[in-house]
Amino acid sequence: MTGELIIQQLLNALSLGVMYSLMAVGFTLFFGVIEVINFAHGEVFMLGAFGALAASGILISAGLPLGSIGLFIVVLLSVMIIGGLIGAIMERTIIKPMRSSPEIMTLLITLGASIVMREAVMLFFPNGRNPQPFPQIIVMKSFFIGGVLIKPDIVLTVVLAALLITGLYVLIQKTAFGRYIRATAQDREAAKMMGIRVDRIFLITFILGSALGAVAGLMNGMSYGIVKFTMGFIVGIKGFAAAVVGGLGNVYGAVAGGLLLGFLETMAVVFIPDGSRFQESISFIIVILFLVFRPGGIFGERTYEKV
Amino acid sequence: MSLKILLAELICYVGFLAIVMIEEPLIVALVVVVIALLAIGMLRFKNDFWLQLKSEFSQNMGKASSMAMIIALSFPILVAGDSYWLQIANLAMLYAMMALGLNLMTGRAGLVCLGYAAFVAIGAYVVGILTLKLGVSFWPALLLAGITASLFGVVLGLPALRVKGHYLALVTIAFGLIVQELLLNFESVTGGTNGLINIPSPVLFGFDLSTPLNLGFISLPFQANFYYIIIVLLALSVFFVNRLSHSFFGLCLNAMREDQLAAQCYGLNLTKYKLLAFAIGAFFGGVVGGVYAGMINFIAPETFGFQQSVLVLSMVIFGGLDSIPGAVLGAIILTIIPEKFRAFDDFRLMFYGIIIVSCLLYMPQGLLPFKHRIITAKPKEQEE
């Protein structure tokens, strides 16, 4: 295998990885702050892609030229709004009422919600049953760097993800609002007593995480050029797995976990004979091994159960 | 006193038959709504009659369930050999067996499993491969299907020794997906996407179960054979699960569900109990898969996907976690109702999703919540 091809594959791994990272950040935020696993997060991803499809359709028919940067920005913003809205609705209708229920119940209700969302798209989105071509929202030419073909959408994906994650970092670490989130994650009761409106923090956490998930959906649509109502399930599971590998509740871990998972998956296809046929199995077995031998994730320390 | 139980069951059975027989979906919807309203009204008012009936049932569970089984024997004759509804009934009972197995794992032992369909797939493929390719006869293959599924249960149980809660959910989902991917890709053995076709039908005492059942006064389609086989299997399953649950073993599983650390500090070998819970729960799945393979004669990987796992779990939740009658009833109701509305077949999964969500929001205890066992066996000296 030539060096160029390896770099090519590394770039592919990177673009897959940042998508997983964005998903994993959502999972890790929900778990860190609210202590729920949102199995419907994959459907938010899917709805993000469909939202982008619908929004670009509307915008193009309203006269915005296809492939322009303006269109891209408007679509991006509307996808984030759609994702945030779905997150807000989900938090209020299914997460909040289940706050005092055992964790298996919360887990199941999000699974139920994911089925409803997926089926709703299949039934009610025009021609939702079939895979739909995703418009080329932004047009850029591929270029070569040192003999390596660089696809622009990979660059765009990576840059966008990096921007979003940096933004999240700044929000969480540098602002007063981020301090409230961290305080709530550490000790919900104490935060409440210090006058933090925990309910609102939960809601906003959900909006944030879901908006990021929806953007991941948009990226997926842009890099594969096709969207389908079933696309959310496996990405959701992968995002969760990436969050677990990075250590649930740890935002940086989630980013690293996503990159690692994307990398492993791409390499499994390249280096293991017949790897593409067993792609899922390979990555899941790695995740399971991780869970068993490093339950705290990549950066996790050994935890002692509180007695 | 057991007359009351018999009467109540007969009324339910007649209602059930009515729902099955009436073709017009609107009327069925009406009947369902009326029944639901009646049931909710009864629960709301908690009048004496209802309470009496309830305690009557809970005190004579054994009698009540065996009577229900005997009543159910008449079903193939009463639907006059309608092969479609017999098939649905068969599937409903197979789902009930799966729900029982999963309920033991998740409801009783508290081990979340979102990959239950994988055990069913394993059972189905064991029977399929053994009977089709190696010429083994069905019944030993069925037993092996259960045992193989159990072994896989132990395999899945191994990571479960170290992880719990959400992590376990992820591991079990991954297990289901891995099994499905392996079935898809080992084409030489499993037939890949095409699956296995022409799996031979079972033969019982020289009688080929794929031939019509002649009762003398009526000739029933071959599904009736399976109906009787499955009802016996279901009865056995209920009996064994009931024995397991209402025993010290079941109590230990409960304790493990409540608090693993405390249970361990009270002498429970968690390894043993977790692996046993997985193995026993998976056994039922394997047997169901085996019967399914022999009945439908065709299996393919997509039949046993994640959706199926969620479906079985929603049956357990709908019936009430850790409740045996709940699991059976939940499975039957959730299989029959969508069949009635098959004109809206597209909405079937949506329906399940809505059931799961609304059930957890408004009825988290389920249809028939678990009852504590000691309440009736209260020692006398405390009652003064």
Add this chain to the structure above:
Amino acid sequence: MLTVQGLTIQFGGLVAVDRVDMALKQGETLGVIGPNGSGKTTLFNLLSGIYLPTSGSIILNDVAIQGCSSDQVFRMGIARTFQNGRLFWNLNVLENVMMGFEEVRTISLRGTLFGRSGELYKRSIEKATDIMSIFGDLLIKQSNKLSKDLSYADRRRLEICRALAAEPKILLLDEPSAGMDAIETATLMSDLNKVKAKLPNLSIIVVEHDMDFIKGLVDRVMVLNYGRCIACGSFDEVGKDPEVIKAYLGQEESEC
């Protein structure tokens, strides 16, 4: 019967229990006191096999148990209660007590499927009721309540019953009177003294903050501070120990 030597556990940089030595005779009651965070509960977690010690040994009747898991330790005869109460919340009171019984754990699969479970149940219910009678009818009349519906004090009592159901050689009580008022604490003390009289061979280690409770119950006191044993002896001796006074009252010695 129980000998602990050089028991140490380290969490990262923190040495939570530091070279603790202790010995417990059969039938003896030992009180463990010390300021919050002095390592009392960690000591219990080490004794009951939840934590693996970094070094040191725990020897029960000539058998080293420091590497055993908590279920093994339990089966060798050390039963404990938990500081925050860890009952099986969705099981009723009787079932919680029954979880201490050996026959519940050791039943075979064959016995489960084909044995007479009804009869076994009935017998252990009687046995459990018998054990609960140490607290009069306080718990017995609530036999069918779920343990999560009990009052705080009753949860404490139930924990003790569950531990006693195992017929342990050594009973570890982690702050049994926490959450009880003065009268309840006094009653608990006299109830425990009754248990001691009834089971003369039972050794007890009790962690407690309530000094009157300790005084009325134990034969000997061990004082922990920063994970180290700073004094050991009878209650009155320990009370005069200058290091203990310092640990409890800070640097300046005030008249107390």
